[in-house]
Amino acid sequence: MAIIGNLYKLEEFLNKKNLDIVFNYFKEAINKNSDTHKRILNLPFGSFEKVNITEDIFALEQVFYTKDRENCFIESHKKYIDFQLILSGNEQMEYIDIDKLEIENSYDEKKDLITYKLVDNTSKILLQENDLAIFFPDDAHIGLPKFKTSELVYKTVIKLPISKWRD
Numbered sequence: 001m002a003i004i005g006n007l008y009k010l011e012e013f014l015n016k017k018n019l020d021i022v023f024n025y026f027k028e029a030i031n032k033n034s035d036t037h038k039r040i041l042n043l044p045f046g047s048f049e050k051v052n053i054t055e056d057i058f059a060l061e062q063v064f065y066t067k068d069r070e071n072c073f074i075e076s077h078k079k080y081i082d083f084q085l086i087l088s089g090n091e092q093m094e095y096i097d098i099d100k101l102e103i104e105n106s107y108d109e110k111k112d113l114i115t116y117k118l119v120d121n122t123s124k125i126l127l128q129e130n131d132l133a134i135f136f137p138d139d140a141h142i143g144l145p146k147f148k149t150s151e152l153v154y155k156t157v158i159k160l161p162i163s164k165w166r167d
Helices: 007-011 020-031 035-041 164-167
Strands: 003-006 047-053 058-065 072-078 080-088 091-097 103-108 114-115 123-127 131-135 139-142 152-161
Touching: 003 007, 007 020, 007 131, 007 139, 020 035, 020 152, 035 058, 035 080, 035 152, 080 164, 091 131, 123 131, 131 139, 152 164
Parallel strands: none
Antiparallel strands: 003 131, 047 058, 058 152, 072 114, 072 139, 080 131, 080 152, 091 123, 091 139, 103 114
């Protein structure tokens, strides 16, 4: 049940889910005058920085070049929902339900990660500036693929415990 759309429209759509902490962080991240935005845009290529938002919610601030699909992998998580926001650049995300996949690496509890064998029957989504993709535990997804050419992408991902969604 992935949810994809513009940050502001999704904030309005999900306003009854008590996600103010998530959307407040994201609005800081896209505000070109904020310290959060400046911090992310000053990260060097290859950065993957964990930033604690609360005791149990954190962000992974990232800077990377998109790459060929065959150099990516399909993943899902059990404990966290991924809220993936593009600040700059284009990333072709891909989505598929986990029931349509064969596990390649079983669940790693420390990383909260399952990886799957690469398949071609995924749904492809182009994420651009201020686009948000929300992936739940049943939503396997591929990150980092290039759209047409490799691009530098600035992105932040909030990891929200699944229990916070249900509250």
